[in-house]
């Protein structure tokens with residue numbers, strides 16, 4: 001059994017966060033704003049923040065390597081994000097995509113903005129020249145200065161695929177790439193399983209295990225528990241490093257009531273037989289004391305009646321407002337998360 005780290009009186013100087021795309025990036029932007037303004041008690045104002053981002057949504061399209069979650073974090077923290085969409089570049093135009101569609105070049109359902117394309121072109125050139133994704137990401141971040149060290153979870157190729165029922169197939173089933181499930185099918189068909197191709201053979205990117213081993217605090221934003229946080233935790237060695245590491249691990253529920261706030265977490269949790277609730281997700285990630293990773297978990301005010309169940313599982317828990325309506329609200333949420341594990 002793994003014992004939770006003893007609370008420290010010293011402010012955290014080294015913070016690690018595990019992030020998906022839009023949900024993770026929003027949480028990180030509000031958290032960083034609060035941190036740098038000295039409004040995150042228990043965390044030093046100049047703390048070093050490492051973000052370990054999901055790369056299992058990555059794919060190759062029109063000959064380009066696209067990393068949606070890395071880019072969403074990079075653009076959001078670097079000031080280049082389209083605030084309304086929550087992904088892609090602000091002031092975007094779509095000329096190249098329209099030209100590709102005019103050729104009938106598939107997939108026509110995947111939006112690639114002109115500004116965004118520059119990122120994918122630079123990345124693809126570097127990858128094809130032999131640079132690992134971690135080095136490419138560092139190079140792209142030299143432009144965006146996201147104020148965090150942004151690391152892919154792995155340099156290896158890992159891709160999430162979703163298993164769907166399909167009567168037209170002899171087997172009665174087919175798999176689609178995560179992007180096709182999300183962007184083309186809008187996560188409408190029920191997911192029977194999630195298959196993360198290559199995950200079990202992957203290894204953490206350079207710097208990931210070192211960051212976890214040296215962390216004073218680990219944050220789990222309200223990112224998708226299956227295809228964002230779940231894939232990161234599935235990189236061999238990462239879960240064990242968190243469990244053995246010195247830092248408390250505290251997370252925020254992406255589920256409020258019986259549904260996600262945005263996205264597809266509900267569909268995927270249902271498909272995998274996980275109870276769609278804040279408690280269900282907490283138990284899915286697990287308590288450190290019970291082979292899991294969590295020491296603390298925030299649930300929404302509406303779910304205050306679940307606090308006892310989460311605590312009974314060995315995870316410190318509080319019910320607080322969990323809607324990231326703006327950076328200030330998110331910063332308050334982050335402070336509550338820190339207070340749970342660094343009282």
Ligand code: GDP
Pocket residue numbers: 019020021022023024025069222223224225227228229252253254255256259260261262263264265322323324325
């Ligand atoms: P993606 O990669 O773009 O899907 O983004 P993430 O995986 O990082 O985050 C998606 C998750 O964020 C979804 O499951 C949402 O329920 C959750 N989410 C989005 N906005 C909010 C919010 O305001 N509050 C909470 N608690 N969760 C949110």
Ligand code: CA
Pocket residue numbers: 020021022054057068069227228
């Ligand atoms: Ca994602």
